[in-house]
Amino acid sequence: MKVDIVIVGAGPGGADAALLLAKAGKKVVLVEKDEIGGECLNWGCVPTKALVHAAEILDITKESKRFGIEISDAKADWQAVLAYKNRICTMLRMGLTKSLEAAGVEIVKGFGKLKDKNTVLIEPSLSNEAARSLEADYIILAAGSAPFVIPSITLSERIVTSRNIYDWPELPKSILIVGGGVIGLEFASFLNAFGVAVTIVEMLPRIANTEDEDVSAELTRIMERRGVKILTSTKLAALTEDEKGLNAKFENEAGLTEATFEKALICIGRRPAFSQMGLAEIGITVEKGVKVNAKLQTSIPNIYAIGDLTGESILAYISSAHGKIAAHEILGKEKKYNLEVFPRCIFTNPEIASCGLTEKQLTEKGIEYEVKKAMYAANGKASIHGKRDGFLKLLIEKSTDKILGAAIIGDSANLMIDKAVLAIAQGMTAGQLEEILAGHPVLSELYTAALES
Numbered sequence: 261m262k263v264d265i266v267i268v269g270a271g272p273g274g275a276d277a278a279l280l281l282a283k284a285g286k287k288v289v290l291v292e293k294d295e296i297g298g299e300c301l302n303w304g305c306v307p308t309k310a311l312v313h314a315a316e317i318l319d320i321t322k323e324s325k326r327f328g329i330e331i332s333d334a335k336a337d338w339q340a341v342l343a344y345k346n347r348i349c350t351m352l353r354m355g356l357t358k359s360l361e362a363a364g365v366e367i368v369k370g371f372g373k374l375k376d377k378n379t380v381l382i383e384p385s386l387s388n389e390a391a392r393s394l395e396a397d398y399i400i401l402a403a404g405s406a407p408f409v410i411p412s413i414t415l416s417e418r419i420v421t422s423r424n425i426y427d428w429p430e431l432p433k434s435i436l437i438v439g440g441g442v443i444g445l446e447f448a449s450f451l452n453a454f455g456v457a458v459t460i461v462e463m464l465p466r467i468a469n470t471e472d473e474d475v476s477a478e479l480t481r482i483m484e485r486r487g488v489k490i491l492t493s494t495k496l497a498a499l500t501e502d503e504k505g506l507n508a509k510f511e512n513e514a515g516l517t518e519a520t521f522e523k524a525l526i527c528i529g530r531r532p533a534f535s536q537m538g539l540a541e542i543g544i545t546v547e548k549g550v551k552v553n554a555k556l557q558t559s560i561p562n563i564y565a566i567g568d569l570t571g572e573s574i575l576a577y578i579s580s581a582h583g584k585i586a587a588h589e590i591l592g593k594e595k596k597y598n599l600e601v602f603p604r605c606i607f608t609n610p611e612i613a614s615c616g617l618t619e620k621q622l623t624e625k626g627i628e629y630e631v632k633k634a635m636y637a638a639n640g641k642a643s644i645h646g647k648r649d650g651f652l653k654l655l656i657e658k659s660t661d662k663i664l665g666a667a668i669i670g671d672s673a674n675l676m677i678d679k680a681v682l683a684i685a686q687g688m689t690a691g692q693l694e695e696i697l698a699g700h701p702v703l704s705e706l707y708t709a710a711l712e713s
């Protein structure tokens with residue numbers, strides 16, 4: 261069978277590309293080995309944020325007395341929380357599937373593999389189905405990423421990755437989270453709220469290492485206050501399993517220590533998922549991910565690669581932007597996104613969001629800058645919400661007054677960051693941003709407070 265475009269992978273990247281191309285009248289086949297919506301909708305962004313939200317409701321309920329509301333015995337029912345998460349994922353997956361079908365996209369279940377520059381072989385997911393071969397003018401590879409696992413550690417019922425916690429019949433009493441990056445921190449935050457004793461082990465000197473040091477320090481302070489144990493500059497030397505649970509050996513400057521846990525969650529990063537897809541065999545260059553140019557073409561020009569698969573980011577909205585850029589290229593059009601200045605969000609409690617350059621990057625670039633900071637504790641709305649932890653800071657170039665970076669840790673940081681993204685992307689100066697009024701009482705007044713500081 262011959263079609264215009266075959267897309268391998270129905271995550272946010274592949275699905276958005278498919279929708280755009282089909283709506284433009286192209287004959288599109290979308291090949292997916294697993295679930296429509298990819299990692300994002302089924303195991304990543306959406307389900308974790310549902311669990312974050314449930315944990316937030318539990319926290320608010322437990323603290324309700326300080327707002328004059330009496331609720332007794334608030335607790336998490338893990339199976340009911342999972343049922344809520346499943347309802348959201350199913351609803352969104354069905355919605356996406358309907359949109360794809362309505363646009364005329366043909367969805368084919370199976371594992372897509374390249375035979376040559378115009379042919380995708382589809383190994384069926386069911387053994388009673390026959391393999392298919394599809395010819396296409398263009399191919400978009402959107403196969404995403406998979407969790408990276410320490411080679412010396414064998415995954416099991418007790419030692420899991422972010423994919424498996426939804427299979428737990430009940431919450432464990434204790435968990436070791438290996439890796440203090442974005443994914444590990446989000447899991448640590450909501451599992452702690454659900455009453456699990458959480459320990460994070462991180463090899464680097466601080467958690468949330470990609471953020472500024474003061475953001476990491478504030479998150480560490482708050483998480484430790486909530487009872488999360490954080491071991492930094494510490495290596496997991498061994499993780500063994502017996503009938504009672506897991507034994508972990510930690511190694512740091514002070515020497516070796518040991519601790520036992522019921523479960524362990526490995527969150528040490530993700531890697532592009534191109535194995536078994538026959539890419540190298542047909543001459544596609546693969547480095548840390550599938551190598552692409554600015555138009556997202558691989559080393560074979562009619563084959564595009566997008567999203568996590570390129571190794572350029574692990575973010576759903578970058579995958580989605582990539583999908584739309586590649587689709588426009590195929591249609592002979594150009595689509596631009598600002599892939600320099602965008603929100604970087606961490607859904608911990610409290611949330612973290614940043615954009616533009618960090619203090620470390622400004623220093624490395626030799627840019628002289630000024631820090632303007634405002635504390636949540638001094639903001640009226642934050643006090644009303646009872647969420648007084650955190651701060652907002654703006655990094656301003658001294659010579660031009662331009663805002664070059666922003667970081668927020670605190671209530672609704674992921675909403676609050678949009679104003680900074682817009683200001684930095686539009687090249688605004690601190691003076692210009694100060695002219696823009698915020699409402700009252702709102703969290704956005706933190707911008708005014710920082711700029712006037």
Ligand SMILES: Cc1cc2nc3c(=O)[nH]c(=O)nc-3n(C[C@H](O)[C@H](O)[C@H](O)COP(=O)(O)OP(=O)(O)OC[C@H]3O[C@@H](n4cnc5c(N)ncnc54)[C@H](O)[C@@H]3O)c2cc1C
Pocket residue numbers: 268269270271272273274291292293294295296297298299300301303304305306308370371372373402403404405422443533537566567568569573574575576577578579580607
């Ligand atoms: C726990 C967790 C939380 C996250 N939270 C966020 C968040 O809050 N915000 C955010 O922006 N990002 C988040 N991410 C990252 C986000 O999920 C990914 O960046 C995003 O899903 C990548 O989209 P994609 O389209 O590139 O690939 P994916 O979503 O990974 O989709 C790829 C699809 O391709 C399929 N596939 C792979 N190989 C083949 C093949 N050979 N044949 C057929 N099908 C194939 C896969 O089954 C999958 O469905 C999170 C990730 C995790 C793991």
